[in-house]
Amino acid sequence: MSIQQQERLSDLLTRYYKGNLAEADAEELSFYLKDDRNNDTIRQVLTGLSAEVAPAEVDMADMQRLIRNVKEVSSDSDNIRRLSFTRIAAAAAVLLMLGIGGYFLLIPPAEKRITVKRYKDDVQPGGNKAMLTLSDGSTISLEDAQQGSLAQQGGSQVIKSADGELAYNKNGLPGEEIQYNTLTTPLGGQYRITLPDGTSVWLNAGSSLRYPTAFTGKDRKVELKGEGYFDVAKNATMPFYVMLNNGVEVRVLGTQFNVNAYSDEKNIATTLVEGAVLVKNKEIANVLQPGQQSLAGQNDNTLKLVKNADIAAVTAWKEGVFKFNDAEIETVMKQLSRWYDIEIVYEGNPVKEYFNGTIPRNVPVSKVLELLELTGLVHFKIEGKRIIVTS
Numbered sequence: 001m002s003i004q005q006q007e008r009l010s011d012l013l014t015r016y017y018k019g020n021l022a023e024a025d026a027e028e029l030s031f032y033l034k035d036d037r038n039n040d041t042i043r044q045v046l047t048g049l050s051a052e053v054a055p056a057e058v059d060m061a062d063m064q065r066l067i068r069n070v071k072e073v074s075s076d077s078d079n080i081r082r083l084s085f086t087r088i089a090a091a092a093a094v095l096l097m098l099g100i101g102g103y104f105l106l107i108p109p110a111e112k113r114i115t116v117k118r119y120k121d122d123v124q125p126g127g128n129k130a131m132l133t134l135s136d137g138s139t140i141s142l143e144d145a146q147q148g149s150l151a152q153q154g155g156s157q158v159i160k161s162a163d164g165e166l167a168y169n170k171n172g173l174p175g176e177e178i179q180y181n182t183l184t185t186p187l188g189g190q191y192r193i194t195l196p197d198g199t200s201v202w203l204n205a206g207s208s209l210r211y212p213t214a215f216t217g218k219d220r221k222v223e224l225k226g227e228g229y230f231d232v233a234k235n236a237t238m239p240f241y242v243m244l245n246n247g248v249e250v251r252v253l254g255t256q257f258n259v260n261a262y263s264d265e266k267n268i269a270t271t272l273v274e275g276a277v278l279v280k281n282k283e284i285a286n287v288l289q290p291g292q293q294s295l296a297g298q299n300d301n302t303l304k305l306v307k308n309a310d311i312a313a314v315t316a317w318k319e320g321v322f323k324f325n326d327a328e329i330e331t332v333m334k335q336l337s338r339w340y341d342i343e344i345v346y347e348g349n350p351v352k353e354y355f356n357g358t359i360p361r362n363v364p365v366s367k368v369l370e371l372l373e374l375t376g377l378v379h380f381k382i383e384g385k386r387i388i389v390t391s
Contacts, residue, residue: 196215268296294306328351348391
């Protein structure tokens with residue numbers, strides 16, 4: 001893209017965002033936005049604009065007219081519009097609240113002007129926070145700990161790396177007593193750990209991982225509560241097990257997968273990214289292939305197989321975003337509750353619509369709520385660390 005074209009695109013986006021883009025220029029703008037090669041330039045322009053202006057209103061009619069020039073609008077049986085805002089100029093007014101581009105949000109077919117609410121209270125996003133409980137019961141706040149050696153346990157040394165990751169040296173000596181540590185993330189926290197065998201684990205908010213300080217036996221076993229993403233180091237002679245609630249277990253040799261085992265979920269969801277895993281619930285077992293998901297009942301012995309799982313949505317938290325695909329409001333708010341450490345209260349009639357979109361996790365909760373409110377389907381009120389949801 002030439003400098004002249006970049007300047008032209010910047011001018012078109014700026015004029016659209018400020019509400020003075022001529023109809024004749026809309027087609028030219030849509031041409032630029034269809035080309036993936038322009039994504040970086042678009043993102044830079046939107047980021048720059050966000051520092052200059054902050055719109056309080058979005059003209060939904062104008063937005064939808066321009067969108068129709070770029071993407072085909074589809075609807076489901078409930079006539080809920082799902083509009084992909086990726087590389088769409090009409091998204092500029094919404095995206096600029098976050099100062100970023102490349103995200104999309106469901107917008108209903110409403111020929112009206114929607115006012116964006118400004119919240120009196122706000123809650124900041126979560127971050128890298130965790131507590132390490134050593135085998136002797138002592139604890140270390142990893143958020144406060146300095147980088148370097150944190151503890152010596154037998155032949156294993158506990159280390160906090162320069163990038164804030166928790167790591168261990170090589171496996172302990174054969175025959176030494178195995179000690180177990182527990183890594184716990186609070187609500188509003190997440191953390192990454194490299195286990196003694198080289199396996200990497202990302203822990204989502206409100207989760208815990210119990211593991212040995214060295215793997216010296218015939219297998220490698222860890223216990224997970226909450227949600228974690230595993231990149232297991234390959235070792236054909238020493239299988240890796242993730243032990244979960246209700247006797248559910250995941251057996252692997254070397255692979256990447258996500259496990260959602262929050263106690264307030266109906267099922268334990270194991271989603272395979274690459275490799276192969278065996279998920280077992282009592283006497284029933286599923287062998288997963290990449291892209292598949294196993295749902296193990298938390299309160300029964302059921303085990304269901306989902307052949308085409310939404311990998312991007314499942315692993316979005318690890319990539320720093322929320323991604324919703326036909327998600328009910330309860331699903332959306334449950335994720336927000338864990339990440340922002342907030343209480344959710346529902347008032348009035350239930351919200352029955354489904355939400356689709358991708359939103360970054362590194363913004364205050366008010367920005368997320370503003371985007372959701374632009375759908376016209378739901379409204380929020382922030383009261384301290386509590387969010388009230390109404391239709």
